[in-house]
Ligand SMILES: NC(=O)c1ccc[n+]([C@@H]2O[C@H](COP(=O)([O-])OP(=O)(O)OC[C@H]3O[C@@H](n4cnc5c(N)ncnc54)[C@H](O)[C@@H]3O)[C@@H](O)[C@H]2O)c1
């Protein structure tokens with residue numbers, strides 16, 4: 323019999339990400355022998371029971387984390403600190419606490435003050451997701467061929483990093499260790515700014531329709547439709563991401579605004595060379611993502 327990486331994994335917040343982790347463990351028991359789920363929304367707990375994706379569903383966080391050798395926080399980034407405070411006195415000595423939050427500096431700052439000295443925290447961020455949320459949205463192959471970024475703190479032990487690395491690699495992910503601030507900057511440009519732009523462009527189109535009483539949205543072409551997929555993402559999750567990575571997002575937004583202004587100038591002065599080169603850069607980026615198998 324092969325042994326599992328963890329004996330008892332507790333997922334707090336079994337929504338899109340948490341339920342995908344549970345589903346993957348159910349398929350591959352070398353990840354964990356036993357799984358426990360807890361959510362502060364009783365409807366989510368009931369749904370996880372109906373879906374039968376966890377071995378046990380707890381109605382309180384204290385029982386959920388007791389005896390777990392790994393606790394995974396998959397809640398919105400704005401409540402990571404408060405949840406850690408709630409569970410901290412009940413964490414098992416030697417347990418690993420990890421999270422899946424989309425921002426890292428703020429999550430680490432929120433969690434660390436509540437961390438018991440004999441618990442190791444390994445901050446992680448699976449770069450995989452969809453516009454859907456909740457336990458029905460998850461699926462076991464979500465993390466396959468996706469990056470999982472690991473951003474250790476000075477207190478994270480090498481042993482814990484190795485275990486979490488093995489865990490995510492068995493989930494099908496490629497792993498990379500990243501500096502915390504660097505992570506937040508990179509994610510601001512590749513994930514947070516695109517969402518900000520998608521939400522904003524939908525709002526602009528909507529208010530234009532109201533102002534002109536026209537049918538702007540009826541004729542939405544596929545370019546706009548692609549933005550609406552991203553813009554249909556969860557409001558709580560994204561409100562928290564924007565507020566918790568504000569410095570990096572505002573910096574990337576300022577740079578984007580400068581580049582958009584440069585494009586506006588090129589269009590005004592019919593600078594064909596600048597316009598063509600900008601479009602070609604976009605095409606090259608798309609091609610490199612396809613070559614790296616990050617786009618189907
Ligand atoms: N959606 C994505 O594409 C994606 C990708 C990577 C990482 N993440 C990150 O992973 C985390 C989870 O995202 P998700 O998309 O799975 O969200 P989700 O909304 O699908 O699930 C979050 C769950 O947390 C629960 N929750 C909220 N507050 C709680 C609390 N105080 N105590 C217990 N449970 C609570 C909610 O009821 C919900 O079931 C977030 O931090 C997010 O930033 C999301």
Ligand SMILES: O=C(O)C(=O)C[C@]1(C(=O)O)C=C[C@@H](O)C=C1
Pocket residue numbers: 423424448449450451452453512513514552555
């Ligand atoms: O695929 C999507 O729709 C996502 O929004 C996933 C996505 C992203 O922007 O790529 C969203 C947030 C994350 O923290 C990681 C991944």
